[in-house]
Amino acid sequence: MDIIKVSGKSRSTSVAGAIAGVIRERGRAEVQAIGAGAVNQATKAVAIARGYLFQDGFNVICIPSFTEVDVDGQERTAIRMVVEPR
Amino acid sequence: MDIIKVSGKSRSTSVAGAIAGVIRERGRAEVQAIGAGAVNQATKAVAIARGYLFQDGFNVICIPSFTEVDVDGQERTAIRMVVEPR
Numbered sequence: 001m002d003i004i005k006v007s008g009k010s011r012s013t014s015v016a017g018a019i020a021g022v023i024r025e026r027g028r029a030e031v032q033a034i035g036a037g038a039v040n041q042a043t044k045a046v047a048i049a050r051g052y053l054f055q056d057g058f059n060v061i062c063i064p065s066f067t068e069v070d071v072d073g074q075e076r077t078a079i080r081m082v083v084e085p086r
Numbered sequence: 087m088d089i090i091k092v093s094g095k096s097r098s099t100s101v102a103g104a105i106a107g108v109i110r111e112r113g114r115a116e117v118q119a120i121g122a123g124a125v126n127q128a129t130k131a132v133a134i135a136r137g138y139l140f141q142d143g144f145n146v147i148c149i150p151s152f153t154e155v156d157v158d159g160q161e162r163t164a165i166r167m168v169v170e171p172r
Contacts, residue, residue: 008122036094036126043125043165047150061147061172064133079129086147086172 003030003080006045008037015045019083020052023060028084034071039079046083061086089116089166092131094123101131105169106138109146114170118155125165132169147172 004018015031022029033042046062053060063082068075090104101117108115119128132148139146149168154161 036122039126039129040122040165043129043150043167044152047152047165050149050151061149063136063147064129065136066130066133079126079133081129 003032006031006033006038006042008035008041010038010041010045012041012044012048015041016048016052019045019049020056023049023053023058023083023085024056028082031081031083032067032069032078033081034069034076034078042079042081046081049083059086060084089118092117092119092124092128094121094127096124096127096131098127098130098134101127102134102138105131105135106142109135109139109144109169109171110142114168117167117169118153118164119167120155120157120162120164128165128167132167135169145172146170 019029031042033039067078067080069078105115117128119125151166153164153166155164
């Protein structure tokens with residue numbers, strides 16, 4: 001599954017649209033964010049996507065976890081959020 | 087229900103302990119964060135609390151939403167996270 005990568009500069013409404021699109025197509029989305037600004041945008045995006053998807057009959061929830069990712073050869077701790085219907 | 091208020095200076099493990107305690111007692115916790123640093127700490131706390139609670143047989147999920155709160159007479163937009171068993 002493609003991971004939706006979010007940065008602190010990502011627009012939360014754009015990320016929300018991406019999450020909603022992936023859930024409508026595949027039933028489940030995965031979001032990844034590194035750093036406070038990115039995690040904030042990702043969380044806001046999930047809240048917005050919830051609104052979009054509620055209108056389509058999906059009651060989505062979020063499951064956050066930690067994951068180690070490689071960024072330019074450096075190991076970084078990212079927040080991974082699985083978004084899927086309850 | 088008491089709301090667990092998180093700031094950017096909150097320790098995520100402490101917040102996680104508070105979330106786990108409230109869920110064990112009442113089955114549901116509500117977390118509130120204003121600003122990127124606070125939302126980041128709150129999200130990390132949910133990920134950590136998930137680990138604590140999984141050992142107790144709870145599979146908790148998170149439902150983020152926006153809410154308006156009054157801070158010193160000023161209206162601010164906060165992120166509210168409901169944490170409860172799936």
